[in-house]
Amino acid sequence: MKLTNHIKITFALLIAILPFTSCIENDVPYPRIQPNFISITAKHQLQTASIDTINRKVTLFLNDSADIKNVNITSFTLTEGASVVAPQLTGSIDLSQSVNVTVKLYQEYNWVISADQNIERYFTVSNQIGVSSFDVASRRVIAYVSTNADITKINVKSIKLGSSLSTITPNIEGSDIDFTSPVTVDVTDYGRTETWTIYVIPTESEVVTNRVDAWTKVAWVNGSAQVGNDNGVEYRLATDTEWTKVPSEWVTHNGGDFTARIIHLNPNTAYVARAYSGNKYGEEIEFTTGSEVQVPNSSFDSWWKDDKVWNPWEQDGVSYWDTGNKGATTLGQSNSVPSEETVSGTGYAAKLETKFVGIGAVGKLAAGNLFSGTYVRTDGTNGILHFGREFTQRPTKLKGYLKYNCATISHSNTTMKHLIGQPDTCTVWVALADWESPFEIRTNPRNRQLFDENDPHVIAYGRLQYGESVPEYTPFEVEFNYRDTQRVPRYIVIVASASKYGDFFTGGDGSVLIVDDFELEYDY
Numbered sequence: 425m426k427l428t429n430h431i432k433i434t435f436a437l438l439i440a441i442l443p444f445t446s447c448i449e450n451d452v453p454y455p456r457i458q459p460n461f462i463s464i465t466a467k468h469q470l471q472t473a474s475i476d477t478i479n480r481k482v483t484l485f486l487n488d489s490a491d492i493k494n495v496n497i498t499s500f501t502l503t504e505g506a507s508v509v510a511p512q513l514t515g516s517i518d519l520s521q522s523v524n525v526t527v528k529l530y531q532e533y534n535w536v537i538s539a540d541q542n543i544e545r546y547f548t549v550s551n552q553i554g555v556s557s558f559d560v561a562s563r564r565v566i567a568y569v570s571t572n573a574d575i576t577k578i579n580v581k582s583i584k585l586g587s588s589l590s591t592i593t594p595n596i597e598g599s600d601i602d603f604t605s606p607v608t609v610d611v612t613d614y615g616r617t618e619t620w621t622i623y624v625i626p627t628e629s630e631v632v633t634n635r636v637d638a639w640t641k642v643a644w645v646n647g648s649a650q651v652g653n654d655n656g657v658e659y660r661l662a663t664d665t666e667w668t669k670v671p672s673e674w675v676t677h678n679g680g681d682f683t684a685r686i687i688h689l690n691p692n693t694a695y696v697a698r699a700y701s702g703n704k705y706g707e708e709i710e711f712t713t714g715s716e717v718q719v720p721n722s723s724f725d726s727w728w729k730d731d732k733v734w735n736p737w738e739q740d741g742v743s744y745w746d747t748g749n750k751g752a753t754t755l756g757q758s759n760s761v762p763s764e765e766t767v768s769g770t771g772y773a774a775k776l777e778t779k780f781v782g783i784g785a786v787g788k789l790a791a792g793n794l795f796s797g798t799y800v801r802t803d804g805t806n807g808i809l810h811f812g813r814e815f816t817q818r819p820t821k822l823k824g825y826l827k828y829n830c831a832t833i834s835h836s837n838t839t840m841k842h843l844i845g846q847p848d849t850c851t852v853w854v855a856l857a858d859w860e861s862p863f864e865i866r867t868n869p870r871n872r873q874l875f876d877e878n879d880p881h882v883i884a885y886g887r888l889q890y891g892e893s894v895p896e897y898t899p900f901e902v903e904f905n906y907r908d909t910q911r912v913p914r915y916i917v918i919v920a921s922a923s924k925y926g927d928f929f930t931g932g933d934g935s936v937l938i939v940d941d942f943e944l945e946y947d948y
Contacts, residue, residue, distance in 0.1 A: 791926020
């Protein structure tokens, strides 16, 4: 006798339920789910907190007026069902040092919460050479003045050693002070008083070439001299004798410190630079510019197909780019594929399409994407990726071409339902970072970790986005906005996506971004 489908389903359900009804003792182990901080806010917060779910670290960024020893956490959210065991995050918390927090969801996990606070400190005097240096741990200030300055009568032009709410006793700003010996002042912040020691030291070095940060076609030269003088930078080829002055509009001043940006240099070439002040010169520093490196397969001509998965590299070749295709094909077809719609009319471009993949209502939205890195594995219906490829040069911008069909946002996760019905947004973004290893991306809400442009390891970042259709190929530029000219990156991240919020499975079914002919620029 044949069983009907209805009977088969009922029989299967009974078999599935039977083990749970025939045993009184519950010896089923609890699942291991890491409880995560989803969000956290505090008073005097400067920007969104950084939440590292892999290393279980939270960093709060506080503004100048925050009392780091009494931080008031105003709200936080955890993985559903999780709770803080100890210490409770209420009232004032001392974040002058990191705090260990135990969070529980079935099992206990240790998290570390710390604070990052940059307090602007300054101390300026007459006849000063360069800017003052601050040793916060030892509470010392050192300023240098020219040898012709009267050390018994140094005018203090400005001083700030604590937060914006601090007071200084005695108030020496605007006064003529005898700095034959170090001078001490008391700095009071939030009812706590610390004693700072100020040293003013005469120096025969009236102009100093501090350092050169050499890029590929750009170099940054930092010098120090007496404020108010004709201060600047000169440079020449190492093989030449004739010096070229850096135009004044390329020089920025910070008191007696100044930095010149030299542009239009030749790659892999030796130069010499020096600071000047009037007719006096600092030490000559020789430097060599870097290489003009391009990323592999930046025209996206190389592709191969492995079963259902399209890969943006040659078969048996070395990958540089990757996509989310391995995740999308668990429920459907590749949605990041080669396209013959190219700028030149030959070769291929990368066509990134946002699609709902699955059967009926069962499935997920998969945003078409392309990134420098590796798709590591699929976690259920979520992806684990490694962002970044090794890279030590310092480009100034990414150029390329794109066209975009902007669909209406049709799907979202639970927190972004308010976006449904609005136009989708495509994005191309770049970053340089000095992580120890490629950055791991996790899209699973249980342990989600996404790229954070405010990550302190990020040296430069830039982003372009369109919230409307771009029907014809259009050239674009994304500038690398550097936070530090001296740090050398270890990784470059380049990402293109048809849906800006694809990491949250939010976007428009049918949004299509086509990109072609990426190129890194190295000049301004």
